Amino acid sequence: MKKRLTAAILVCLLLFPLESLGVWRQLEGTQVSAKGAALYDPAAKTFLYEKQGDTQLPMASTTKIMTALLVLEHLPLEEEHTIKPEWTGIEGSSIYLKAGEKLTTYNLLCGLLLESGNDAAVALSCLVSGSEEAFCRLMNEKAAELGLVNTHFQSASGLDGDAHYTTAKDLAVLTGVAMAQEEFAAIVSQKTISTGDRVMKNHNKLLTLSQEVCGVKTGFTKKAGRCLVSAARREGRLLIAITLGAPDDWNDHLRLYDSAFALCAPQQVLEGGAAGSALVLSGEKSQVELYYNGSFAPFLTEEERQDVSVQVTGPRTVCAPVQAGKVYGTLQVRLGDGVIYETPVYYKETVEKLPPAKTFWQKIWQGLWGGK
Structure with missing residues (x-):
């Protein structure tokens, strides 16, 4: 689950509508x-x-x-x-x-x-x-x-x-x-x-x-x-x-x-961990990793578990500096047309603002390769 959240901001576990399952x-x-x-x-x-x-x-x-x-x-x-x-x-x-x-x-x-x-x-x-x-x-x-x-x-x-x-x-x-x-x-x-x-x-x-x-x-x-x-x-x-x-x-x-x-049981959806990354403008790094805390096991049917989606909401880009542990946005667990769970998403690391001494070509190099 952690790998899926890292790989994509929006995770759709299966795309079948609830009504079609006849649960x-x-x-x-x-x-x-x-x-x-x-x-x-x-x-x-x-x-x-x-x-x-x-x-x-x-x-x-x-x-x-x-x-x-x-x-x-x-x-x-x-x-x-x-x-x-x-x-x-x-x-x-x-x-x-x-x-x-x-x-x-x-x-x-x-x-x-x-x-x-x-x-x-x-x-x-x-x-x-x-x-x-x-x-x-x-x-x-x-x-x-x-x-x-x-x-x-x-x-x-x-x-x-x-x-x-x-x-x-x-x-x-x-x-x-x-x-x-x-x-x-x-x-x-x-x-x-x-x-x-x-x-x-x-x-x-x-x-x-x-x-x-x-x-x-x-x-x-x-x-x-x-x-x-x-x-x-x-x-x-x-x-x-x-x-x-x-x-x-x-x-x-x-x-x-x-x-x-009687049709429901706790279904593990979240276990805490990585929540993707965000682009950083004017920072020592071009991306910052994100994370969330806690687990979530909602009381669902097996079929509903397959219809759950997880989405991280927040700005696509942030401006440096960003501080580790500060709130970036929100992770939402969705079922049907509603949100059944929300938890904060945090910056995993601190990214300092790019010093003015950096040259134009250093900034281009950083943007292409993510280097310092």
Whole structure:
């Protein structure tokens, strides 16, 4: 592996597309109770399983994933807010906000994501956009930005509406973006959070049923039925499962994860060492060797291992002086359309700047033969 990295900056282990391998076809027989379902790898940006994945369906309180994502983009977590009367007594699930009480953005997000408070959703939407209607416009703009072409929002909470829908695949992509936010992932992974005089309990039963589950959000309305978004991590690999309209959602998700992870094993991709070289301008040497530290053995199928590529990103040429141990660029491991691992690439040696006394012909000789 080290020799291949030295020989070429971009290493493609095999050039067959993932879909042609049919590696995940074994999951097609997995039975789920959902009207729409998907299993998604957000790092590789690859769908491993779907059932009516592009069918538009109501999403209930899984809507709050988008609400939380936008709140994190617009409001500081520590900012304190005074609750207005019009944000209280909202239909559906509630954290029972009281007019005049003061809560931080973080407090409200916990109420939104753990207790699924519709009043928290309304309060946060108004704090961001001035009104829930204006916030819904922001939600739909974000959906368009993320390429969620089969999703439309009509509320910040997820109450049923004729123009409020998503698909299992769109919701998976949205959740992948949200889970990449450290603050979001930290909140949805908690079983219980105490904020002030409130103790908020997560409705996501999967956090108790499996130690591998690390989020995300439940939902229910009469129209939508039981909706569940979850994420699970095994051997460092994160997968996201979506079920919409699923009477047996807890078991659906556990079944999908068990079936998918059973196909995977640690696959050695990186072992540390040489990472090629870079051209040096105005230096005592015309090239400088590069290296990276550490190993990487992602949790993949045998077929996926063959589709992995390794790429070093950085300038094609650098100007002397360069110092050994300083960062040159980044080594990326890619799978599908995504980056599943990154690590710094360093200069292996110091190359001093060419002294002014060097003659024109000395510089030509160095450029041709790499001599000093």
